[in-house]
Amino acid sequence: MDRAQLADFLRRRREALQPEDVGLRRGPRRRTSGLRREEVAVLCDMSTDYYSRLEQSRGPQPSEQMLAAMARGMRLSLDERDHLFRLAGHTAPARALRGEHVSPGLMRVLDRLADTPAQVMTELGETLAQTPAARTLFGDETRFEGFMRSVGYRWFMDAAARDVYPHEDHAALSRAFTADIRTVYAKFGARSRAGAIVAALLAESPEFAALWEAHEVRSTHAREKRLQHPEVGVMDMQCQILIDPEQGQTLLVLTATPGTESYERLQLLSVIGTQEMSSPGGPDHP
Numbered sequence: 001m002d003r004a005q006l007a008d009f010l011r012r013r014r015e016a017l018q019p020e021d022v023g024l025r026r027g028p029r030r031r032t033s034g035l036r037r038e039e040v041a042v043l044c045d046m047s048t049d050y051y052s053r054l055e056q057s058r059g060p061q062p063s064e065q066m067l068a069a070m071a072r073g074m075r076l077s078l079d080e081r082d083h084l085f086r087l088a089g090h091t092a093p094a095r096a097l098r099g100e101h102v103s104p105g106l107m108r109v110l111d112r113l114a115d116t117p118a119q120v121m122t123e124l125g126e127t128l129a130q131t132p133a134a135r136t137l138f139g140d141e142t143r144f145e146g147f148m149r150s151v152g153y154r155w156f157m158d159a160a161a162r163d164v165y166p167h168e169d170h171a172a173l174s175r176a177f178t179a180d181i182r183t184v185y186a187k188f189g190a191r192s193r194a195g196a197i198v199a200a201l202l203a204e205s206p207e208f209a210a211l212w213e214a215h216e217v218r219s220t221h222a223r224e225k226r227l228q229h230p231e232v233g234v235m236d237m238q239c240q241i242l243i244d245p246e247q248g249q250t251l252l253v254l255t256a257t258p259g260t261e262s263y264e265r266l267q268l269l270s271v272i273g274t275q276e277m278s279s280p281g282g283p284d285h286p
Helices: 003-016 037-043 048-055 064-073 078-087 104-111 132-138 151-157 167-188 193-204 206-214 261-278
Strands: 118-122 127-130 224-229 233-244 249-255
Touching: 003 048, 003 078, 037 048, 064 078, 104 118, 104 233, 104 249, 118 132, 127 132, 132 224, 132 261, 151 167, 151 193, 167 193, 167 206, 193 206, 233 261
Parallel strands: none
Antiparallel strands: 118 127, 118 249, 224 233, 233 249
């Protein structure tokens, strides 16, 4: 690990980032060249102290998971991401056609949706990045590991994954998640990660096994969804999807029709998300 070069690289990238690049407002009193350290720390989902120590050449060696979060948070290109990994003493991730690195362009789109539930996901439903409103609605879906990273796997293996949807919609959603998993399974085969998830679900979830046996196929996602939050209630939402074909990722955006009760509830949800992100007890893990 080259602490001096890592610190210099992080500082240079931070100073090159402008508030507008990451969806932040430029205040009239801003004198900092680029972003502040605490702003970068929030973007990378880490404590300000942890990031500051890295930039001061006195931090510990970051894990690969932390480096991936930093690459997304600082809007690094693939070349810059690889350089970051090498400076930190790790081998750069393999450049698969379907990777987990979110492109700077897609991250810029996500930045401009801060007050809207939106998140970047892989084809297997693994969440890579979320807006504050999405985190308020769904919880922090980037924290999961292993098969639990896949929303389809969680749907059948973790009862809490269903809390965000009204109970009367669960049966239809179980069919939809099964069909989604089947689509990815058919694309990548039994020896893929999708195949491993299917094998695990067949062994552990009778509900999934019964739906899998029905062999239901669908090619389009439902555009209308009902979601609920304990503080704002049930919302009728429209689901829009932007696809990044190179990375095999989707940007999921949820909106509500202006003038409706759902729209008002969604606005309240955005306020709650902003308050949670700015509270002293917000996300802070090195």
